[in-house]
Amino acid sequence: MGSTTAENHGAEGVGRRDLIKRSAALGLISVPTMSFLSACASGGGGDEEGKAEAGKKTAKNPLAVNDSAQMEFVLFDGGFGKEYAEDAVKVYEKAFPDATVKFSATQKIQSTLQPRFNQGTPPDLIDNSGAEQMDMGVLVGKDQLADLTPLLDAPSYDDPDKKVRDTLRPGIVEMGQFDGEKVWILYYAYTVYGVWYSQKALDSLDEQYPETWDQMLAVCAKAKKKGMAGWTYAGKYPYYIPFSLYPMIAKVGGREVLDAIDNLEPNAWKHPAVKACFEAYYELQQKGYVLKGTPGLDHIQSQTAWAEGKALFLPNGSWVENESAKVIPADFALTVSAPTGLDSSDKLPFGTIWASGGEPFIVPAKAKNGAGGMEQLRIMLSEASSKNFTGKVKSLTAYNGGTEGITLTPGLQGGVAALEKAGDNVVNPRIQDWYVQLQKERIGVAGLGEMMAGRITPAEAIKKIQGFADEAAKDDSIKHYKHQ
Amino acid sequence: MxxxxxxxxxxxxxxxxxxxxxxxxxxFIQSIYYSFTDWTGLSPEFRMIGFGNYERMLEDEVFWKSLQHSLLFAVLLPLVTLGLALFFAFMINVGGRRRRGGPVISGVRGSAFYKIVYFFPQVLSIAIVALLFAFAYNPNSGAINSALRAVGLDGVQPLWLGDPDLALWCVMAVLVWSTVGFFVVLFSAGMASIPADLYEAALLDGAGRATTFFKVTLPLLWDTVQSGWVYMGILALGAESFAVVQIMTTGPGGPDYSTTVMVLYVYQKAFRDGQAAYATTIGVALLVVTLAFAAIVMKLGRRERLEY
Structure with a gap:
């Protein structure tokens, strides 16, 4: 799509008859955008046939990988690049010299792999990430994924006495579960969400990061006097606001409030903590503490404005350091804080933060060499591979540790410190991966986006969002999940 | 023989x-078939569910919004684009002042230059155009608001794509900008084939520019205008509108669904939400709309063909 214009209008004098013909042809091609979809359906499935036989189980090979079977690995080639995975593939090839590894990296996960799932011939390991992520809920619901429990219960790469699951950061295993014990996804990267800011800018105001909302308003007022806005956010993608708003709700009202929201319980959004937090954010907008024009900015534009010092605080995730590396000045002193709460009556202490896995790796149920895919993951979860990743792409991994002995960038350092401060108070709202459309389009754009643009009040936003959540709870075309 | x-x-x-x-x-047949199933698009298994998807579609608020926007596109875009293109083409070819010793009919001064300039946007792919305008519409540092500030209109700083009341118009403006040049060239070619003596006769009878346009140019150009209409309508319902909405607008789909269009909704349902069957259902609706559009234009536009 979209390329039709270029070829049709090459010559200036397109004749009338040609045009009619071409418009007819174009109509027939472009109108049924859905039709090319059909080309990939109904391939039938080759269930058990063609699967690699199990290899010999040894201490070095606890997953019993067939040492001569081909292993195919498809990586999302995004912000983290592909070098870290290529390095891990080399380790696999060294361990199984007779096996061939077919490695490829693409940004078009869905276009490349959807037909293969439909034909029943998916690869053995996939990093299902990026804009073309395949819907996890559907993949799980349709039994397309392999349970990763054997991997989690296998001895870890570095220490045979420790299971893989015991080497992971908090929340990683839970995030891979949907309903029940089975673990479908292993998130490899570890993302810290929160309020990102320049320590230097805050110092120039002679202020500390505010822990209560009154202090927050005072800092914003002070910044405003200096011609700096308090906040900005990705106005075109307002589902960045929850990165600091949701943990604030948890801090004010306790984890149960977020769990109720995730479970799509009736009236979950009408909880007083939700109302108080919405009103707090709305106050920022009403008092003019949000950078003017923010609702029309996309994520890159808002990050650039923030890096230029036009705004102090930005709700975002730890990828922002890499994504905006080119515009963040060297002396910016980037760091992150857990969101500000309301006051001392909040249920959880200051430091409550949202951190969770990113880069979801999956092993398809119909993979020919699923054990190989899991072994590759086991290699990636070793200390050496994890360090390699952190050093190369400035992000933490699911491996708990792996930061000693390497120089951390300022933002990463801030993230590690914030995690230490949080301790057990790490929250992980699941609505983001359970109900993508609800979270992004409805709560994010139609609810929070409208409220933060000042077009609806918090009360109206809550009513609207509760309506969306109730609708989603009733919609039987989507699969529903509950916290265990 | x-x-x-x-x-x-x-x-x-x-x-x-x-x-x-x-x-x-x-x-086409396959798509219609899939619209009666619960196919996700992510696994080969599906079963028939009758008219379930259609019932759901009729109750789907977002679907109705996208239909409304698509229809608005299909009606307004051809009207504005073709109207502008006809005006420009007429001025370039016929509308000029008569110059001593020159040909009987000619365009305004510098028309050769304008012809090239109007065609420029055609050289850019729609994705680039959309991206350029996304920058121009940036409320903070974008070209449009900066220009407004430069002329002292500091108080007028709209959010453009961030404003539900403006976003759809912003998108339409981009589509008009990027397609009008093609029709200028097309209509110019059509006008060039109209014999000059017809204009001479009209001029001798004392016809002004407007009369010449409505009584001579437009009737003789009608076939071209009609096919242009169908072509533009299909662009507005299909690929081009998808590209600009997907690339430029909030969400994408606009603040509060203010710019969502049918093609975008098909894409989101199929590739974001894993509901391919429902997407094909919307696709079938889009097919109906497109066919109806073409039929109406053909019917309304039918006129006696003029030989010259």
Whole structure:
């Protein structure tokens, strides 16, 4: 799509008859955008046939990988690049010299792999990430994924006495579960969400990061006097606001409030903590503490404005350091804080933060060499591979540790410190991966986006969002999940 | 030589018709078939669910919004684009002041230059155009608001794409900008083939520019305008509107669904939400809308063909 214009209008004098013909042809091609979809359906499935036989189980090979079977690995080639995975593939090839590894990296996960799932011939390991992520809920619901429990219960790469699951950061295993014990996804990267800011800018105001909302308003007022806005956010993608708003709700009202929201319980959004937090954010907008024009900015534009010092605080995730590396000045002193709460009556202490896995790796149920895919993951979860990743792409991994002995960038350092401060108070709202459309389009754009643009009040936003959540709870075309 | 004529014709038509059937008709039929299933698009298993998807579609608020926007696109965009293009083409070819010793009809001064300038946007792919305008609409540092500030309109700083009341118009403006040049060139070609003596006669009878346009140019250009209308309508319902909405707008789909269009909704349902069957259902609705649009334009536009 979209390329039709270029070829049709090459010559200036397109004749009338040609045009009619071409418009007819174009109509027939472009109108049924859905039709090319059909080309990939109904391939039938080759269930058990063609699967690699199990290899010999040894201490070095606890997953019993067939040492001569081909292993195919498809990586999302995004912000983290592909070098870290290529390095891990080399380790696999060294361990199984007779096996061939077919490695490829693409940004078009869905276009490349959807037909293969439909034909029943998916690869053995996939990093299902990026804009073309395949819907996890559907993949799980349709039994397309392999349970990763054997991997989690296998001895870890570095220490045979420790299971893989015991080497992971908090929340990683839970995030891979949907309903029940089975673990479908292993998130490899570890993302810290929160309020990102320049320590230097805050110092120039002679202020500390505010822990209560009154202090927050005072800092914003002070910044405003200096011609700096308090906040900005990705106005075109307002589902960045929850990165600091949701943990604030948890801090004010306790984890149960977020769990109720995730479970799509009736009236979950009408909880007083939700109302108080919405009103707090709305106050920022009403008092003019949000950078003017923010609702029309996309994520890159808002990050650039923030890096230029036009705004102090930005709700975002730890990828922002890499994504905006080119515009963040060297002396910016980037760091992150857990969101500000309301006051001392909040249920959880200051430091409550949202951190969770990113880069979801999956092993398809119909993979020919699923054990190989899991072994590759086991290699990636070793200390050496994890360090390699952190050093190369400035992000933490699911491996708990792996930061000693390497120089951390300022933002990463801030993230590690914030995690230490949080301790057990790490929250992980699941609505983001359970109900993508609800979270992004409805709560994010139609609810929070409208409220933060000042077009609806918090009360109206809550009513609207509760309506969306109730609708989603009733919609039987989507699969529903509950916290265990 | 009469016998075997049909065999001869059929022989030539088999391959193209076969290709057409395979790549156009068959996918249509398949899509309609899938709209009666619960296919996710992510696994080969699905079952028939009758009219479930259609019932759901009729109750789907977002679907109605996207339909409304698509229809608005299909009606307004051709009207504005073709109107502008006709005006520009007329001024370039016919609308000029008569110059001593020059030809009887000519365009305004510098028309050759304008012709090239109008065609410029065609050289850029729609994705680039959309991206450029996304920057221009940036409320903070974008070209439009900066220009407003430069002329002292500091108080007028709209959010453009961030404002539900403006976003759809912003998108339409981009589509008009990027397609009008093509029609200027197309209509210029059409006008060039209108014999000059018709204009001379009209001028001798004392016809002004407006009269010349409505009584001579437009009737003789009607065929071209009509096919342009269908072409533009299909662009507005299909690929081009998808590209600009997907690239430029909030969400994408606009603040509070203010810019969502049917093609975008098909894409989101199929590729974001894993509901391919429902997406094909919306696709079928889009097919109906497009066919209806073409039929209406053909019907309304039917006029006696003028020979000259």
């Amino acid at each position: 009469q016998h075997g004529k049909y065999r001869f014709i059929v022989g030539f038509l088999t391959v193209p018709l076969g290709l057409y059937a395979l790549f156009v008709i068959w996918p």
